[in-house]
Amino acid sequence: MTDGGIQTELDPKLEEWLADAREAEGAEAPPDVDAMFGEVEKQVQVADRSWAFWLRSRATWARRAIAFAAAAAVVVFGGVLTLRADFTELPLAWTLTALGSLAVLLGGSLYLALRPLHQPPLRPWARAALIGSSLAATCALALLAPAQAVVGDQSFLRHVSPCLFYGMLVGLPVYLLLRLLDRGSASVALIAACAGGLTGNLVLQLHCPRGDAEHLMGAHFAVVLLFLGGLGGIHWLLSRRRAR
Amino acid sequence: MAERTDEELMRAYVAGDHAAFRELFTRYAPMLMRLTVRHLRSDELAREVVQQTFFQVHAARNDFHQDRKLRPWVFTIAMNLVREHYRKQKRRSETGLDEAREPAVQGERGPIEQRQRVELLRAALERLPDTQREVVELHWLEERPFAEVAEIVGSTEGAVRVRAHRAYKRLKELLGKELE
Numbered sequence: 001m002t003d004g005g006i007q008t009e010l011d012p013k014l015e016e017w018l019a020d021a022r023e024a025e026g027a028e029a030p031p032d033v034d035a036m037f038g039e040v041e042k043q044v045q046v047a048d049r050s051w052a053f054w055l056r057s058r059a060t061w062a063r064r065a066i067a068f069a070a071a072a073a074v075v076v077f078g079g080v081l082t083l084r085a086d087f088t089e090l091p092l093a094w095t096l097t098a099l100g101s102l103a104v105l106l107g108g109s110l111y112l113a114l115r116p117l118h119q120p121p122l123r124p125w126a127r128a129a130l131i132g133s134s135l136a137a138t139c140a141l142a143l144l145a146p147a148q149a150v151v152g153d154q155s156f157l158r159h160v161s162p163c164l165f166y167g168m169l170v171g172l173p174v175y176l177l178l179r180l181l182d183r184g185s186a187s188v189a190l191i192a193a194c195a196g197g198l199t200g201n202l203v204l205q206l207h208c209p210r211g212d213a214e215h216l217m218g219a220h221f222a223v224v225l226l227f228l229g230g231l232g233g234i235h236w237l238l239s240r241r242r243a244r
Numbered sequence: 245m246a247e248r249t250d251e252e253l254m255r256a257y258v259a260g261d262h263a264a265f266r267e268l269f270t271r272y273a274p275m276l277m278r279l280t281v282r283h284l285r286s287d288e289l290a291r292e293v294v295q296q297t298f299f300q301v302h303a304a305r306n307d308f309h310q311d312r313k314l315r316p317w318v319f320t321i322a323m324n325l326v327r328e329h330y331r332k333q334k335r336r337s338e339t340g341l342d343e344a345r346e347p348a349v350q351g352e353r354g355p356i357e358q359r360q361r362v363e364l365l366r367a368a369l370e371r372l373p374d375t376q377r378e379v380v381e382l383h384w385l386e387e388r389p390f391a392e393v394a395e396i397v398g399s400t401e402g403a404v405r406v407r408a409h410r411a412y413k414r415l416k417e418l419l420g421k422e423l424e
Contacts, residue, residue, distance in 0.1 A: 011416050017365050018384045024362045025385065031277045036291060037269045040298045047299070059306040117304040118317045120398030121324055183303050 056183050060116040063181045067110045071174050071199055078170040079206030086209050094146060101137050102202040109134070109195035113178045113188050122187045131228065134194050138201050138224045142216035160218035163208050167200030167223030174199040175231060189235030190228065197227030250314040258305050268314075269298055275386070276322050282366070282381055283326045293329065297322040316395040319388075323378065323396060330374070368418040376411035379404055 010018075047053040058066070087095075108130060112122060175196030182188045200223035208220070248256070248264075250271065256264040273294055280290035300321050308317060369377050375397070382393045383404075390408070394401040 010412055014412060014416055014419065017361050017419070018380075020358050021362045021365050022385050022387075024358060025278050025282075031273055031287075031291065031294075033270050033273045036273055036295055037266055037298075040269065040295045040302075043295070043299050044302050047303070053303070057303045057306060060304075062306075116307045117300050117324065118307060118320045120320060121327065183300065 052180055056181060060114060063114045064111060067114060067174070067178060067181060067195075068107070070177050071106060071110055071195070074170050074174055074199055075202055075206070078166075079203040082207050084207055084209040087206070091146060098141050098145075098205055099202070101141070102198055102205060105130070105134050105137060106195060106198040106202060109191050109198060110174075110178070113191040113195055114181055117183055122191075124187075127187050127191060131190060131194050134198055134224060135228070138198070138221050139217075141201075141205070142221040143213055145211045145213070145216055156214070156218060159215055160222070163204055163210070163215070163219035164222055164226075166207070167204045167220065168226060169200075170203045171196035171198075171200030171223060171227055175227065190232040193227045193230075193232030193235070194224070196231065197224035200224070200227070251310070251312075254305075254308055254314050255310060258308060265298075265302070268301075272298075272318055276318070279319070279322060279381065279386060280326060282369075282385070284329065289329070293322065293325050296325055300325070313392070315388075316392045319382070319386075319396045320398070327374075364419065365415075368415050371418055372411050372414055376407050376414065379407045380411045380415070383408055 055066075056063070112126070112130060115122060175192050178188065178192035178195055182192070201220055204220045204223065208215075210216070210219075248267075250268065253264040253268050253271075257268065276294045276297060277287075277290055280293045281287060284290050284293065297318065301318060304321070308314070369380065372380070378397055379393055382388045382396060383390060388396070390401050390404050394404045397404065399407075
């Protein structure tokens with residue numbers, strides 16, 4: 001077979017077999033196009049009545065813009081407007097590294113969570129790289145934060161629960177919005193969970209003045225872990241159950 | 245009046261011409277049925293995937309760029325759905341080449357022999373890695389040029405050519421003496 005002037009080397013016998021297969025498929029009975037289209041039309045009519053579908057059917061650049069704007073709003077209202085009192089005292093290099101790395105990872109997750117349908121699905125290694133670097137970065141930020149021992153005599157749970165709750169609360173809208181804007185891509189659940197966790201972590205970086213590793217691991221890093229292990233895990237289990 | 249191209253129909257559809265959607269479905273459904281039946285080995289499943297493909301075309305219509313070709317765009321959506329089906333199924337049922345191997349009919353090539361050849365070839369295709377199989381199917385059976393196949397499977401043209409070369413070599417090995 002020629003392809004753009006370049007000859008594809010093919011055994012003549014195999015070529016004959018492939019030609020037979022093509023011919024045989026061409027001779028098969030055509031599908032009942034009218035009946036099939038009728039069902040598609042019904043499905044389309046039902047979907048078009050839903051506002052969620054209207055959102056989902058926006059162009060991918062628009063869906064991404066909505067997700068970026070929503071995440072930015074959450075960070076501004078949840079973190080910037082409730083900025084920690086000691087923010088200006090933090091080392092500038094640390095602040096830039098922490099906020100910059102989280103912003104880049106969050107931006108990457110939002111971008112990848114909303115892929116267009118006409119592109120092949122995200123490669124597993126790309127998804128693993130994004131999730132792995134998000135976990136590594138948030139863990140490193142918790143362990144390497146400028147030391148500040150203010151644990152006091154509170155129990156661990158009382159010590160971490162307010163930030164854990166706040167981080168989950170601000171991350172949840174981003175996660176839910178990504179799920180709403182998703183058109184049914186296979187890998188979105190985990191990436192959306194990652195984006196939710198990163199949003200929560202970024203907001204806590206701006207909002208919470210505590211710097212001890214126990215708090216940062218048990219509250220800030222745990223937000224990312226809970227999003228990935230909890231929400232992402234539940235969706236993964238549900239999709240496995242549906243597949244059975 | 246000259247027949248409108250696929251891209252013109254898609255543009256008309258995005259602009260609100262519903263009849264264009266029907267026309268596109270009429271053009272693409274038989275092609276997509278062939279493509280999906282080959283993978284799924286079930287008319288019913290293939291019909292569902294074709295319908296789902298068009299539902300997704302509707303959902304993604306605002307992503308269609310005027311300067312792009314429609315066919316690879318639609319085929320990629322269909323192939324993604326087929327892959328998604330596999331992912332859900334985890335492993336598709338393995339139909340061994342041996343099951344399809346039957347003694348070849350001697351003498352003049354008739355319709356029965358052709359059917360056997362097709363079955364043997366399909367069974368051999370099933371034994372190829374998915375990445376090689378989809379290249380052979382799109383390139384040979386759907387007669388898509390390598391550049392378009394690359395676009396559909398999300399790879400480079402060079403990589404697709406390498407896959408095709410390996411696939412044809414492997415097919416020849418699998419079909420072995422049947423080809424002689």
